[in-house]
Amino acid sequence: MTDLSQPAVAERPVFTHVQVRSIIFGVLLAILMGALDQTIISVALPVLSAELGGFDWLAWVVSGYLVAVAVATPIYGKLGDVYGRPRVLSASIGIFLAASVLCALSTSMTMLVVARVLQGIGGGGLISISQGIIADVVSPRERGRYQGYVSGTYAVASVAGPLLGGVLTNYLSWRWVFWINIPLGVLAFLVSRRALARLAPPKVERRIDYTGAVLLSIGLTALLVGITRIGQGHAVADATNLSLFGASLLVLAMFLWQQSRAPEPILPLYLFRIPTVVLCCGILFIAFAQVVSLSVLIPLRLQMLTGSGASGAALQLVPLTLSIPLGAFIGGRTMARVGRFRPLQLMGASVVPVGIAGLALIDPQHAWFSAAMMVIIGTGIGLQFPTALVAVQSAVPRRDVGVATATAAFSRSLGAAISVAVLTAMLLSSLQSAAPQVAGALSGGELMKDLVGGALAQIGGEDRVRLVAAAAQSFSHLFKIAAAISLLSLFMAWRLPDTTLAGPAAQK
Structure with missing residues (x-):
């Protein structure tokens, strides 16, 4: 064996x-x-x-x-x-x-x-x-x-x-x-x-397991279309969504059965008996979900709470965007020298929750402090990206490097698709429930558009202040939830085996 x-x-x-x-x-x-x-x-x-x-x-x-x-x-x-x-x-x-x-x-x-x-x-x-x-x-x-x-x-x-x-x-x-x-x-x-x-x-x-490829395509498409519909404002219990999720569950179960009997499965199930593969795919799922979520939440919070324009809000993301490749560069260079990925994973997973919690507790007007928190988050996530992928690749036989790499990339894509849908649905629901009575008749989507575009300017100043405060509370709750979710990465990083990678040490 x-x-x-x-x-x-x-x-x-x-x-x-x-x-x-x-x-x-x-x-x-x-x-x-x-x-x-x-x-x-x-x-x-x-x-x-x-x-x-x-x-x-x-x-x-x-x-x-x-x-x-x-x-x-x-x-x-x-x-x-x-x-x-x-x-x-x-x-x-x-x-x-x-x-x-x-x-x-x-x-x-x-x-x-x-x-x-x-x-x-x-x-x-x-x-x-x-x-x-x-x-x-x-x-x-x-x-x-x-x-x-x-x-x-x-x-x-x-x-x-x-x-x-x-x-x-x-x-x-x-x-x-x-x-x-x-x-x-x-x-x-x-x-x-x-x-x-x-x-x-x-x-x-x-x-090639063509049957498995078809089943996987159908099952994932149904799942992701249903999730995307939720993010676009459709109810979870919508008849179309229930049909999509039911079909996805059935077809993906058929796919797993097909993979257990196919001579050359599209997704070898033995990969998920390797702890490093499972843990690193989970880390990549959460890390990319955080990147996408923050890329949506941070500019949107600025536009809704401070009146910042789209271009100005987008510029606020630059510290996050640039610090991710910085962290990846540091992580990759360090891993090449020391030949270990677990310490870098632990370091990255430890600082990300701190940075996200910092965003939840500060006023978005404090641009420099927000930038510092984004640098912490981006560097931490950057440390996780290359080290997790290399760990997956090194944990499988070379004949399965391609499918293992694709599985890791799929975890990232799935994290992005699910986080956008879930985040949007949570934000819309939170805005509607937290809004003051004067705006209670408006949907979450209408509140979002009104706060960004200033369409509620005709409402009295005090009501306007309460509406903005309700929106600020909603964003704070979402950031706290994101910080709690990022703690799962720390748990998974702690469970990683402390493996030494093959190959000569890189030159400094």
């Missing part, structure tokens, strides 16, 4: 530093393209919805992409293990570019949403396969350093995306938000194809 706690070491090609740098550059281009498309469209949404009509479909322009990425990610991991990651990465770039053209040529919101779903199917491969390639070319001990570059790429996308989207929309057209992918995609294809030529496809013939 194979010892799952000590996976066999397989041979890997030996690359020079120049070759590794070339491969990483191609990989980062692909990741940048996939990550950029999650943020670049945000500024263009009002303009494109006005031109194409169909405001009811507006949320699905974003959600359709995120749901498709989450569903496709674990499947791409298995495809990369079977057919070779360079080949699958090229295919996902092709799908992404074809979908980008369809998005740019869309003549209706329905066509745009369908094209965005197709784009998400390609985007799932860009992200998961690229991170698996890093595991193919560098040793476990060195991976943290390169995963820090990945986190930096995400930070660039989150900062540059809205800015680039605004420039393209204002001076050209919203369609250029999608046309810009063509030169980026062609460059990523050419660079990655040339750089990855030495990564030969696997020599062992392995079959």
Whole structure:
């Protein structure tokens, strides 16, 4: 019987530093393209919805992409293990570019949403396969350093995306938000194809569990669509939502049964008997959920409580956005030197609850103190990202590195999708229950719009003050809940085995 706690070491090609740098550059281009498309469209949404009509479909322009990425990610991991990651990465770039053209040529919101779903199917491969390639070319001990570059790429996308989207929309057209992918995609294809030529496809013939892939796609799609509907204001007990959740539960149960009997399962269930994999996927789920939640809550609180504009509120997020890659860089470099990930996980998981609790207790007007708390949070989360992924990759046999990497990436995507839906539903409900009597007839969504847009300015000053105080109380409660949830990461980090990673120590 194979010892799952000590996976066999397989041979890997030996690359020079120049070759590794070339491969990483191609990989980062692909990741940048996939990550950029999650943020670049945000500024263009009002303009494109006005031109194409169909405001009811507006949320699905974003959600359709995120749901498709989450569903496709674990499947791409298995495809990369079977057919070779360079080949699958090229295919996902092709799908992404074809979908980008369809998005740019869309003549209706329905066509745009369908094209965005197709784009998400390609985007799932860009992200998961690229991170698996890093595991193919560098040793476990060195991976943290390169995963820090990945986190930096995400930070660039989150900062540059809205800015680039605004420039393209204002001076050209919203369609250029999608046309810009063509030169980026062609460059990523050419660079990655040339750089990855030495990564030969696997020599062992392995079959694909197509039945499992279909069941997983259907089950996850139903689950994430139901969760997204809740975040958009539909009741949990809505008949459509109950049908979606019931179907998801049934189909995912069938998927698990299929995985237990398939010779080459899409998601090997033995992975979840490895403590490091389970714990690190849980850490990544919570960490990414916190990033997404704070990215929504912090600007929204500023706009609702201080009257800050959208651009000013977005600038307040810069400390969080920049400190995440800083923490990832520090974590990756330190892990490469000491060869251990548990101490870094404990350090990151210990400071994040402190930073979030600090945000709950301070006045949003105190910009410098808020910035300090965001730096603490971002650095802590940054320490967790690369170390958790490298821990997952090092805990499994090399033949399953792709599917393990995709499972970790899926945990991040699932955390993002669920946190957005749950956070939005909790905020709407909290606003409605905490609002003073004068605004009691308004829904949570109407209160949010009124506070941001100043539509309640005609209400007397005292009522206005009470309304703002109720909103402040709602945000404080949400931050406290987020801080409590982040304590789960500390518990999981404490349970991690203190493993020494394979590979030589990095040079200082």
